Amino acid sequence: MRIGVIGAGLLGAGVALELAARGHDVDVFEREGACLSQASRQNEGKVHLGFVYGHDRSLATARLMARGAYSFAPIVRRWLDLDTLPLDVSAPFHYLVHRDSLCSSEELAAFYAQVVDIAAHESGRPGASYLEVPGAPCCRRLTAGERARVAGDGIVDAYLTSELAVDPAPLASLVRQRLSEDPRVAVHLRTTATSVTISTDEVRLEMAGPDGVRDDAFDHVVNASWDDLLRLDRTAGVDPRGPWSYRLKRYLRVRAVGDTALPAATIVLGAFGDIVPYGGGDLFLSWYPAGCTGLTTALRHPEVGHRLGSDGEACLRAAIHAPLAGLVPALAGLPDEAIEGAAVEGGIILAQGTTDVTDHESGLHARSDVGPRSFGRYHTVDTGKWTVAPLFARALARRIAGAA
Numbered sequence: 001m002r003i004g005v006i007g008a009g010l011l012g013a014g015v016a017l018e019l020a021a022r023g024h025d026v027d028v029f030e031r032e033g034a035c036l037s038q039a040s041r042q043n044e045g046k047v048h049l050g051f052v053y054g055h056d057r058s059l060a061t062a063r064l065m066a067r068g069a070y071s072f073a074p075i076v077r078r079w080l081d082l083d084t085l086p087l088d089v090s091a092p093f094h095y096l097v098h099r100d101s102l103c104s105s106e107e108l109a110a111f112y113a114q115v116v117d118i119a120a121h122e123s124g125r126p127g128a129s130y131l132e133v134p135g136a137p138c139c140r141r142l143t144a145g146e147r148a149r150v151a152g153d154g155i156v157d158a159y160l161t162s163e164l165a166v167d168p169a170p171l172a173s174l175v176r177q178r179l180s181e182d183p184r185v186a187v188h189l190r191t192t193a194t195s196v197t198i199s200t201d202e203v204r205l206e207m208a209g210p211d212g213v214r215d216d217a218f219d220h221v222v223n224a225s226w227d228d229l230l231r232l233d234r235t236a237g238v239d240p241r242g243p244w245s246y247r248l249k250r251y252l253r254v255r256a257v258g259d260t261a262l263p264a265a266t267i268v269l270g271a272f273g274d275i276v277p278y279g280g281g282d283l284f285l286s287w288y289p290a291g292c293t294g295l296t297t298a299l300r301h302p303e304v305g306h307r308l309g310s311d312g313e314a315c316l317r318a319a320i321h322a323p324l325a326g327l328v329p330a331l332a333g334l335p336d337e338a339i340e341g342a343a344v345e346g347g348i349i350l351a352q353g354t355t356d357v358t359d360h361e362s363g364l365h366a367r368s369d370v371g372p373r374s375f376g377r378y379h380t381v382d383t384g385k386w387t388v389a390p391l392f393a394r395a396l397a398r399r400i401a402g403a404a
Helices: 010-021 060-080 105-123 144-150 168-181 229-235 309-327 329-333 336-340 386-403
Strands: 002-006 025-029 093-098 139-141 155-161 185-188 192-198 203-209 212-218 220-223 244-254 264-268 273-277 283-287 292-296 343-352 371-375 378-382
Touching (some): 002 010, 002 203, 002 212, 010 025, 010 060, 010 168, 025 203, 060 105, 060 168, 060 386, 105 139, 144 155, 192 220, 203 220, 220 229, 229 378, 244 309, 244 336, 273 309, 309 336, 309 343, 371 386, 378 386
Parallel strands (some): 002 025, 002 220, 025 185, 093 264, 220 378
Antiparallel strands (some): 093 155, 192 203, 203 212, 244 343, 264 273, 273 283, 371 378
């Protein structure tokens, strides 16, 4: 079979490698000038166990995240044909409960205990591995003294978990290289899919690229485009699962902060932020109120590719660093030049729900109703979270190969 894949993020690259390994020829169409350069690289790299989804009382999101987390490294290791993955892993995450949290500390404590049980169950599956790091999943409430050493005013409780993040940039480079070397995968860069037409025995894809506009026919087409997912689905006659929204989340990538004693931390639960020091020395900083812009229910976010300019970036650096340093005092010790020289990066977030995370009833508090949907020979994938991209890529490749 010949398969077309729209979008070369972690999901699209994974589907292509899975299908190529099964003997199929795959054409990958990527709008940017490099594979895995957008949302799959521009995120904090947290491999979620489910702790951050404390408002999904059904536990469905926690179950899905744990399944994805314990299959993430084994699947990617197989893609790369490596005995072990050279991952740049963070320290275990602290969950810092903000005084304005949407959930009380007692509610979160009960939820975290359930997350640990779910993760422990997933860890017992054959071949399961959480980033190849030994040890059982855990979550421990910090004493008042321990909390004071990590967090400042505004944090009313704190938990140390076994959750980790992986620096997505070097991982993206590894997958990109592997994709370029596979003889059954043809990558077409700077090529934008414009429309999809589904018929009984083929799917036609119209594309605009360096050589102009053309169309081609495939046995199957996978829409893994993420920020253009819904618009392309609409051209194929496919509607979203339900109400949706796009957001653009910007963050700081602080280069080579070295051995600065910074905790990996997520501030919960609401519109707060994250601190992720990677083992290689770089630091990820996000503060949602300043970095997240333009929640929209359009079929595509209007700020895709938008640049802030030097003045806008300088303002954003201060607006992200200052409130985080107020909650985690160790951040205040970073040299001014480190913050001033931080790269401002960002990625699109697609989620179900039309109100922001400050709304108790927002659909953004869950990521369980996601994954591949198939309409004959056309397949569209709302990944939901980076954590589950390898899981969904494998599942969809098995579905397509089985259809053959």
